[in-house]
Amino acid sequence: MQSKSWYALYLALLSLLLGLGDCRGANILVLFPHASESHFAVMRTLVAELASREHNLTVYSGHGLNDNLERVVEHVVRPEFDFWSNLQEQAAPGGSLEDLALLSERKLRSSLASVGARAVEHFLVQAPVQKLLELSTAEFDYDLIIVDYFYTEALLALGYKHNKPTIGVISTDFGNYMNAVQEALLPVACSPIDYEAYTKDLGFSARLSNIRECMARRKQFYNEHYTAQEKIIRKHFKIAVNIPELQAHHLALLLLNNHVPLWTPRPLLPQIVPAGGLHIRGPRELMWNVKRFVEESKNGVIYIQLGNEQPCGQLPQPKLQILFDFMSARKARFIWTCHDVKTLQGLPKNVLIQHSVPQIDILAHPHVRAFIMNGDLLSLQEGITRHVPMLGLPNFRNERKNMQLAVDLGVALQLEPSNFTTAALNWALDELTKQQHFQLTIREVSSEFRDRPLGALANALFWVNYVVRHRGGAAIRTRGIDIASNHLHLFDLFVFYFGVAITVCAVLIAIYFGVFYAMQRKRNDAKLAKLS
Numbered sequence: 001m002q003s004k005s006w007y008a009l010y011l012a013l014l015s016l017l018l019g020l021g022d023c024r025g026a027n028i029l030v031l032f033p034h035a036s037e038s039h040f041a042v043m044r045t046l047v048a049e050l051a052s053r054e055h056n057l058t059v060y061s062g063h064g065l066n067d068n069l070e071r072v073v074e075h076v077v078r079p080e081f082d083f084w085s086n087l088q089e090q091a092a093p094g095g096s097l098e099d100l101a102l103l104s105e106r107k108l109r110s111s112l113a114s115v116g117a118r119a120v121e122h123f124l125v126q127a128p129v130q131k132l133l134e135l136s137t138a139e140f141d142y143d144l145i146i147v148d149y150f151y152t153e154a155l156l157a158l159g160y161k162h163n164k165p166t167i168g169v170i171s172t173d174f175g176n177y178m179n180a181v182q183e184a185l186l187p188v189a190c191s192p193i194d195y196e197a198y199t200k201d202l203g204f205s206a207r208l209s210n211i212r213e214c215m216a217r218r219k220q221f222y223n224e225h226y227t228a229q230e231k232i233i234r235k236h237f238k239i240a241v242n243i244p245e246l247q248a249h250h251l252a253l254l255l256l257n258n259h260v261p262l263w264t265p266r267p268l269l270p271q272i273v274p275a276g277g278l279h280i281r282g283p284r285e286l287m288w289n290v291k292r293f294v295e296e297s298k299n300g301v302i303y304i305q306l307g308n309e310q311p312c313g314q315l316p317q318p319k320l321q322i323l324f325d326f327m328s329a330r331k332a333r334f335i336w337t338c339h340d341v342k343t344l345q346g347l348p349k350n351v352l353i354q355h356s357v358p359q360i361d362i363l364a365h366p367h368v369r370a371f372i373m374n375g376d377l378l379s380l381q382e383g384i385t386r387h388v389p390m391l392g393l394p395n396f397r398n399e400r401k402n403m404q405l406a407v408d409l410g411v412a413l414q415l416e417p418s419n420f421t422t423a424a425l426n427w428a429l430d431e432l433t434k435q436q437h438f439q440l441t442i443r444e445v446s447s448e449f450r451d452r453p454l455g456a457l458a459n460a461l462f463w464v465n466y467v468v469r470h471r472g473g474a475a476i477r478t479r480g481i482d483i484a485s486n487h488l489h490l491f492d493l494f495v496f497y498f499g500v501a502i503t504v505c506a507v508l509i510a511i512y513f514g515v516f517y518a519m520q521r522k523r524n525d526a527k528l529a530k531l532s
């Protein structure tokens with residue numbers, strides 16, 4: 001009897017912990033315009049988990065779930081929009097990915113704004129989505145909308161139109177983009193996001209250039225990105241509303257896929273939920289051919305995935321040759337994930353190209369010794385969680401930043417593009433596989449990354465359910481998101497106090513000279529009187 005009541009109490013506590021307490025099933029609409037496989041990994045886990053907890057989901061995405069889930073209705077929106085090749089055409093016409101990576105931040109932001117808008121537009125004009133847009137509020141039977149939040153703010157208009165809360169999922173802690181979202185909420189002096197080498201005593205000139213940079217960046221974001229998204233809203237939703245207003249009133253939650261120690265600590269509002277690693281579920285059995293390839297390898301397996309922006313078929317020939325020379329001379333076997341090709345000309349015998357096994361499952365296999373990657377944050381989290389030391393070959397600034405962090409944590413090595421040679425690759429891989437400390441450190445870092453009151457996914461689910469339960473999360477929404485920069489950073493108050501100070505000084509000076517003058521005159525009068 002007693003043990004039964006203990007058991008009930010235990011169950012109640014457990015369900016409370018898992019955020020299941022008073023869990024109401026909801027109809028959730030998921031909009032996922034980007035076809036990027038890595039962003040999609042986040043959504044796939046979230047959707048599967050929400051479906052297993054009594055929610056009904058309808059997913060519109062540019063990428064199939066490849067999973068037959070109960071309570072999930074899927075509309076694959078084809079054709080896919082190739083974000084990276086569009087970006088490359090826009091920003092570095094005729095150039096390579098390396099040229100794109102060398103672009104100035106300002107130019108890259110500009111191109112992202114315009115290609116981002118094109119991606120959303122491409123999504124919205126497809127037939128299934130058009131049908132969704134035509135629904136009247138009475139027919140729009142969803143309680144909550146979840147969107148991939150990456151140059152897709154126009155989608156907030158759907159929630160606005162039907163008065164439903166929207167949750168944004170930021171799959172990667174993409175540097176510039178996050179800045180602009182967060183700066184709307186934090187004074188720049190508290191925001192260490194952009195200070196790569198953050199120190200607590202920033203000098204006057206550092207702070208001056210930070211604030212200038214921050215204001216310029218924000219202005220550019222408003223002028224280019226928000227303007228492009230607002231244009232889409234006017235065209236497809238027939239509503240005139242600006243993005244900051246939409247964010248302030250309809251963005252219930254931002255799920256951020258990062259967590260310490262993979263980012264710098266920063267002040268957060270309850271509305272911003274760090275759920276880093278939320279895409280990482282328990283490992284599953286590998287597909288038979290991949291499994292056999294891994295298990296038959298006597299000298300371990302090295303896993304390679306060079307990022308969504310770098311299709312294997314488009315690797316420059318010299319780079320490909322270096323990789324082939326390097327791989328063919330090693331005893332280990334290699335698994336290379338390519339989403340674009342099934343085979344490559346001249347591929348060494350010890351390399352298997354695969355495109356359908358999730359890398360979290362491959363990385364979970366004990367034979368996998370190292371992970372050669374581009375510094376993508378999601379991959380980095382996976383490598384750490386699965387205790388596989390990494391070799392980074394980063395291209396972009398955000399990738400280099402992630403990689404540097406991993407190197408500083410002692411779980412990875414990175415090669416500069418200029419150091420991309422067979423000898424350097426061999427050296428780095430030998431270090432990673434032979435030096436014991438990488439294995440030991442990565443276990444510590446992994447445990448630190450996962451050490452939280454609730455796991456990443458459980459935390460994300462708790463907050464999604466919170467929004468469902470409590471008026472669309474109205475109480476946790478910040479009022480500050482659409483504050484103008486000069487108000488947020490109190491510039492107008494500085495000007496006011498400066499004016500007051502000048503006035504007080506002027507009055508004091510006037511009084512001083514007035515008194516001085518009066519006394520002078522009195523003295524002169526007295527002198528004159530004496531003379532006469």
Ligand SMILES: *[C@@H]1O[C@H](CO)[C@@H](O)[C@H](O)[C@H]1NC(C)=O
Pocket residue numbers: 025026027055056
């Ligand atoms: C989810 O779908 C099932 C089956 O269609 C239905 O019985 C249930 O009421 C739905 N739940 C919600 C919250 O609409």
Ligand SMILES: *[C@@H]1O[C@H](CO)[C@@H](O)[C@H](O)[C@H]1NC(C)=O
Pocket residue numbers: 414415416419423424425427
């Ligand atoms: C370049 O590669 C060599 C090994 O060939 C290595 O010793 C060196 O540290 C690398 N340098 C950088 C900057 O990665």
